[in-house]
Amino acid sequence: MNGKTNKLKVKDLIVTGAFAALYVVLLLVVVSFLGFIPITYILVPFLVPIILGPVYMMYTMKVPKFGAIIILSAIVGLITSMGGVWYALLWSLIIGTIAEFIARMGNYKSQKMYVASFSVFACTIIGPFLMAIFAKSVFLQSCAKYYGQGYANKLDALTPPWIIFVFIGMSLVGGFVGANFGKKLLRKHFDKAGIR
Amino acid sequence: MEFNVISKRTPLWIDPRTKFAMLIFIGIFSFTIPTPPIAIEVLVLSMPLIFILAYGMISTVIKSSIVFATLIFIQVFITPNVTSGYGIFILSIFGIIRMFFPIGVTAILLIRTTTVSEFLSAFRKLHLPDAFIIPISVMFRFIPTITEEWKSISSAMRFRGIGVSPQNILTKPMLTLEYMLVPLLMSTSTISEELAAASLSRGLDIGIKRTSIKEVYLGIIDYIVLCFMFGLSIAMGVGII
Numbered sequence: 001m002n003g004k005t006n007k008l009k010v011k012d013l014i015v016t017g018a019f020a021a022l023y024v025v026l027l028l029v030v031v032s033f034l035g036f037i038p039i040t041y042i043l044v045p046f047l048v049p050i051i052l053g054p055v056y057m058m059y060t061m062k063v064p065k066f067g068a069i070i071i072l073s074a075i076v077g078l079i080t081s082m083g084g085v086w087y088a089l090l091w092s093l094i095i096g097t098i099a100e101f102i103a104r105m106g107n108y109k110s111q112k113m114y115v116a117s118f119s120v121f122a123c124t125i126i127g128p129f130l131m132a133i134f135a136k137s138v139f140l141q142s143c144a145k146y147y148g149q150g151y152a153n154k155l156d157a158l159t160p161p162w163i164i165f166v167f168i169g170m171s172l173v174g175g176f177v178g179a180n181f182g183k184k185l186l187r188k189h190f191d192k193a194g195i196r
Numbered sequence: 197m198e199f200n201v202i203s204k205r206t207p208l209w210i211d212p213r214t215k216f217a218m219l220i221f222i223g224i225f226s227f228t229i230p231t232p233p234i235a236i237e238v239l240v241l242s243m244p245l246i247f248i249l250a251y252g253m254i255s256t257v258i259k260s261s262i263v264f265a266t267l268i269f270i271q272v273f274i275t276p277n278v279t280s281g282y283g284i285f286i287l288s289i290f291g292i293i294r295m296f297f298p299i300g301v302t303a304i305l306l307i308r309t310t311t312v313s314e315f316l317s318a319f320r321k322l323h324l325p326d327a328f329i330i331p332i333s334v335m336f337r338f339i340p341t342i343t344e345e346w347k348s349i350s351s352a353m354r355f356r357g358i359g360v361s362p363q364n365i366l367t368k369p370m371l372t373l374e375y376m377l378v379p380l381l382m383s384t385s386t387i388s389e390e391l392a393a394a395s396l397s398r399g400l401d402i403g404i405k406r407t408s409i410k411e412v413y414l415g416i417i418d419y420i421v422l423c424f425m426f427g428l429s430i431a432m433g434v435g436i437i
Contacts, residue, residue, distance in 0.1 A: 008327060010401035011392040017334025018388030022380060024335065025342050051373060058381045071331055181370070189378050 006108075012063045013071075019059040020075045026052060027076070027125075046170040049122035053178020054185045056118045061186065064108035069100040069117065073124055080127040088127030095123045115179040122175025126167050208250030212318035214418040215306045218244060221425045222302045226295050228432070234268060237298075240428070243421065244302040251309045260301050267294040312337045312395075317408040330400070334391065341387060342380070349379045 008016075030048050034040040040047075060068065073096020077089035099121040106113025225232070225240055232240075241264060249257045270290050278287055315333035353359045353375055364372045399406070414422075 010326070010330060011396060013327060013330035014334050014392040014395060014400075015385075015388045017331035018338050018384050018391065020331055021335040021338035022342055022384045025339060051377075054377050054381060058385065062385065067327065071327060074328070075331065075335065185374060185378060185381075190381075 006065055008063070008065050008067050008071075012065060012068065015062050016059075016068055016071055019055060019062070020072055023052060023055050023059070023072065024075065024079050026055065027079070043170075045122075045125050045167045046174040048125050049118070049171055049174035050178040050181060052122070053118055053175065053180070054182035056121060057114060057179060057182030057186055058190070060103060060108075060114050060117070066100065066104060066108075069103060069121065070096045072096065073099070073121065076124050077127065080124065091127045092124045095120060111183055115176060115183065118179035118182075119172050119175035122171040122178065123168055125171055126164070208247060208417060209415075210247060210421065211412060211414050211418050212306070212310050212314050213322070214414070214421055215247075215302070215310065217422060217425065219299070219302045219306055221429065222298045225428075225432070226299055234272070236428075237268075241298045241301065243424070244298070244305045248301070248305050248309070253308065256304065260297075264294075264297060267297065307336050307339055310336065311410070313408055314410055314412055317406070317410075317412040320406075321412065334388075337391075338384075338388075342384070345380065345383045345387075349376070349383075352379075 027048065030051055031044055034044050034047065056072075059072065070093070073092045074089075077092030077096075080092060081088035099117045102120060103113055103117040106117075222240060222244070245257050245260065267290060270287070271294065275287050278284060312333050315336060316329060319329040319333065350360055358364065358372070358375050360372060360376060
């Protein structure tokens, strides 16, 4: 691959925008469905990447170039930090950069590297949860504000500080499952149809 | 001279940058003040509604006013009288909806009344890089498209008896997910390519300064809105509200 084809062109940026829209819409819809019940809210880092995996795999297949994953992570970061959790953007960018370099190690061709890349990228979902470590009392206050005190108490009981590592583990596994699911879907439906 | 007629601004046209500022302001407002005085809340919500009305989306304005009035009614007359645990849980859901409602209305204003070209020229004036401007503008253009596509896909699924029902989700989650995602991915992929072809034929990748037939600039109304939000933010910061 020479430098010219490896650079993002305007066409790629438009495709990026479209897939970012799909990613963000699915993210928001699924999280707001799961978010009402504390138990499923805790499962968000595992379940959401499974649903988003195919979108990511399709997107990276359409735009196999340096920068694509970082741009997606910036947009996801902007959306997840909307509730005033500004670390979420930073976290998302860091994760996105790591995911980008993993995909780059596979020279933007290796499916295995893309699976690894999404396992890492799935951690962007944790952004808002990071608050649980850094400022738990504030986090619980804001939960109590939105969801009522009972919800906050339930969440408090469920979130000792080490939970964040559980979340990271859950999203790594969720990302792995989601990416493989996506790989399978693409092979089954899109290779046949010639969309590559 | 003909172009001037087209590019003339309607009296209440506002710049996409003002809409963005409004979205950020209302976002911060909703998240930092959990229970604002109702008068202030109405004042804040009426801001996007006025502009939505100016774009002629009357039914949206009527619907959102009714929803908001209902939410306020629940808050004022029902919430103080409920004491049981389940009641509080259900009411807190209404509380969340009320909190996100103004943000949703402003997002409608931003997404439904702004064209991609307006987004592009407004962002260009902020001197942001293309790698950021183009995906963001396309994203906002695409959100309503996805909603529409989803409506057709889900009705087609229901027609074939594989609709997104709680029963199907619980008994065969992966299969239902597959049925949902494959058409969505397929249409996102094709529509984005069509959009790319259309934009390229209009010279989006030409690499020099582009002109816009719709003039995008901050007018008097923009400054009034911005000053209003600035004033409210200061009042919030000082603690008057």
